[in-house]
Structure formats: C-alpha cells, structure tokens
Amino acid sequence: MSDLDLLTQSLARNVKHWRAVRGFTLDVLAARAGVSRGMLIQIEQARTNPSIGTVVKIGDALGISITTLLDYGQGPNVRIVPAEQAVRLWHTDGGSYNRLLAGTEAPGPLEMWDWRLMPGEGSPSDPHPAGTVELLHVTAGELTLTVDGVEYRVPAGSSVSFEADAPHAYGNQGEAPMEMVMAVSVPPVP
Structure with missing residues (x-):
C-alpha cells in the first residue's frame, strides 16, 4: 500500500472518529468547516485525497491538529518523529x-x-x-x-x-x- 493510500485511510478513520467524539453530524461538520457534505463523505470513505486547505479546515472545525488527523498525536509522553x-x-x-x-x-x-x-x-x-x-x-x-x-x-x-x-x-x-x-x-x- 502506498504512503498516499495509508494517509487517505488514516484521514478517513480519524475524521469519522473525531466527528463522533464531538457529536457532529456530517451536516454540522460541513457547515463548521466550510466543506461540502459530499467532500466529507468522500474523505470518510477514503475515496479522495483532499487539499491541505480542506484538511486544515476540517481539523480547525473539529478542534484537533492535522497530526491527530494523520495518526500522529496519540501515544507515549515522548514521541520521536524520524x-x-x-x-x-x-x-x-x-x-x-x-x-x-x-x-x-x-x-x-x-x-x-x-x-x-x-x-x-x-x-x-x-x-x-x-x-x-x-x-x-x-x-x-x-x-x-x-x-x-x-x-x-x-x-x-x-x-x-x-x-x-x-x-x-x-x-x-x-x-x-x-x-x-x-x-x-x-x-x-x-
């Protein structure tokens, strides 16, 4: 699996997870992020590679960092990123x-x-x-x-x-x- 595929799947999984944690419907997240509902569906189904601007808007709307959306944020107290x-x-x-x-x-x-x-x-x-x-x-x-x-x-x-x-x-x-x-x-x- 390519790095882009892994990134797309991580983004899909994490947008779904954090949307559920925040209790946002697709419509609520779309309105908060200024991103179409259709784009969110494609992201959550790992069918698109959105622009950095779209990822930033979604992270801002969810109140989480891009690193969290891309699987970086959670782990031990010390995390080294090669x-x-x-x-x-x-x-x-x-x-x-x-x-x-x-x-x-x-x-x-x-x-x-x-x-x-x-x-x-x-x-x-x-x-x-x-x-x-x-x-x-x-x-x-x-x-x-x-x-x-x-x-x-x-x-x-x-x-x-x-x-x-x-x-x-x-x-x-x-x-x-x-x-x-x-x-x-x-x-x-x-």
Missing part, C-alpha cells in the same frame, strides 16, 4: 514545500512545521479559528508575511508571531530560497 516520517502536505514543481514535523493536543492542537519557499512562490491560508496563533522563525532567506492585506518582511534569524484568524499568506519575493519553522496553536473547541 525525519523520513515527517509528512509533506504541500509542494510545488519549483521546489517549495511544507512538512508537518510534529504535533499534539495541548490543550488544543499544537503543530510544528518546516517550510521552504522558492523565489517567487507563495502559499495563501484561510483564516483559522479565533484565538489561533502562529509563531514563525526564518532560518534562511526572507519571508514576506501578509496578514489581513498588510505585508511584513521577516529576514533570516528573525521571528514573528501573529493572530491567524485573518487571511494570511507566506511568500518569497527574494532571490534565494526561504526556509522557516512554524508553530501553530489552535484553541480547543468549546
């Missing part, structure tokens, strides 16, 4: 990517990501639930962070934090690859 097990959820032909390095529920979802954006590339993000905070540390190049339409330049060695409940985007307007580590903290579902 480099080859980091999940690449987005990439471009130009060489940009993000990788989910680790995550937990503490008390809401907490995720750590590794990002690389090649020159001229970027990645937009829909607003996350109110109270979501992102922390970024740029290790190479320069990040152009846009939050609610305002651009911020974050050079290598600098860090930034922001409330991520507004539209935001990560971009590389420089001439060298931009690399950063990102932590995302989402509040628990009430």
Whole structure:
C-alpha cells in the first residue's frame, strides 16, 4: 500500500472518529468547516485525497491538529518523529514545500512545521479559528508575511508571531530560497 493510500485511510478513520467524539453530524461538520457534505463523505470513505486547505479546515472545525488527523498525536509522553516520517502536505514543481514535523493536543492542537519557499512562490491560508496563533522563525532567506492585506518582511534569524484568524499568506519575493519553522496553536473547541 502506498504512503498516499495509508494517509487517505488514516484521514478517513480519524475524521469519522473525531466527528463522533464531538457529536457532529456530517451536516454540522460541513457547515463548521466550510466543506461540502459530499467532500466529507468522500474523505470518510477514503475515496479522495483532499487539499491541505480542506484538511486544515476540517481539523480547525473539529478542534484537533492535522497530526491527530494523520495518526500522529496519540501515544507515549515522548514521541520521536524520524525525519523520513515527517509528512509533506504541500509542494510545488519549483521546489517549495511544507512538512508537518510534529504535533499534539495541548490543550488544543499544537503543530510544528518546516517550510521552504522558492523565489517567487507563495502559499495563501484561510483564516483559522479565533484565538489561533502562529509563531514563525526564518532560518534562511526572507519571508514576506501578509496578514489581513498588510505585508511584513521577516529576514533570516528573525521571528514573528501573529493572530491567524485573518487571511494570511507566506511568500518569497527574494532571490534565494526561504526556509522557516512554524508553530501553530489552535484553541480547543468549546
């Protein structure tokens, strides 16, 4: 079975599980996530490989991290994730990517990501639930962070934090690859 098949099956199993834990019907989860009921059915039946944006919306609506949706979150107090097990959820032909390095529920979802954006590339993000905070540390190049339409330049060695409940985007307007580590903290579902 391919890695993609395993990922699709884990996502199907975990969306069903957490929807039941939260007591959400398909219609309730669809409305909370802004995803069609049909898409949720396809996900729960492991018949589709949804976009990272769709997975983020579902995780946010369920109040859990992407790592939990992909089988990472539960286990012993110490969990080592080998480099080859980091999940690449987005990439471009130009060489940009993000990788989910680790995550937990503490008390809401907490995720750590590794990002690389090649020159001229970027990645937009829909607003996350109110109270979501992102922390970024740029290790190479320069990040152009846009939050609610305002651009911020974050050079290598600098860090930034922001409330991520507004539209935001990560971009590389420089001439060298931009690399950063990102932590995302989402509040628990009430």
